[in-house]
Amino acid sequence: TPAILAYIGAAPDACVSAKVKSWALSPESVQILNLCRQWLMTLLCHCLSKRSRIDYGLVVPMDTKREDVAAKVPAATRQVMAVPFMGKDRPSEAAEFASPDVTIGLTFLAYEHEGLRPFNFYLLASVLLEEYQQESGPPSTRDSWQRFQAWIDDERLLPEKRRLEVLPLELFQPSDDKQLEELTNVLEKSRNARMHYLRH
Numbered sequence: 001t002p003a004i005l006a007y008i009g010a011a012p013d014a015c016v017s018a019k020v021k022s023w024a025l026s027p028e029s030v031q032i033l034n035l036c037r038q039w040l041m042t043l044l045c046h047c048l049s050k051r052s053r054i055d056y057g058l059v060v061p062m063d064t065k066r067e068d069v070a071a072k073v074p075a076a077t078r079q080v081m082a083v084p085f086m087g088k089d090r091p092s093e094a095a096e097f098a099s100p101d102v103t104i105g106l107t108f109l110a111y112e113h114e115g116l117r118p119f120n121f122y123l124l125a126s127v128l129l130e131e132y133q134q135e136s137g138p139p140s141t142r143d144s145w146q147r148f149q150a151w152i153d154d155e156r157l158l159p160e161k162r163r164l165e166v167l168p169l170e171l172f173q174p175s176d177d178k179q180l181e182e183l184t185n186v187l188e189k190s191r192n193a194r195m196h197y198l199r200h
Contacts, residue, residue: 008037039101047105052113056082056106059091079119082106108198116194118184124197125174125183132169139170148172151193155186 003019020033050056059078077096081103084092097103116124131144139145148169155161164186166172166179173179187193 004033008033008040039105043101043105047102047109050106050109052110053085054088055085056097056110057085057089057091058110058114058117059083080107080123082110111194111198115188116184116190116197118180120197121184121187121193122174122180124193125169125172125180127200128169129172129174139168145169147196151187151190154192155190161186 007017007020025033082097084095084097086092097106111120125148128144128148132139132142135142135144140149145168152166156164164182166183166186172183
């Protein structure tokens, strides 16, 4: 409604604040409204002012060994979230952003600029396979199978990817470097796959 938009999109006056309070919203709803306002008025502007690969970015190299990441939980956080950079392509060695909200915002922007990497696709495919094994029914009727196949089919509509092949989910092995490379080549620009990864 106009009152809500006025509340979250600009500095609200007393009348707008009173009207929102008169709706007797639950505490959770009020928190969501205030979070939206904070993002629109402060956090989003702050994140958009930062420069990708200069002020922030991802540090996972394309050849990162998956077992090394799994063995070090603190390091794993830095390898999937955006971290501060000290200059062009110079990620900090240990620093992390102090604000969780800023970290989340810059992580979304970093993946938007840089895309998912083989390491990310390994995690994504592994989670989908776990979901697939917990679901029942023929392979093509399971939600995880349909989601995975939809990503592949959408990307293979592009002329440059029509000849690229990826095994169906029930046969896919994330630990196979060749299969992982094929998946990366097909889905590297897939927004649907990227958003699913970030939301899960």
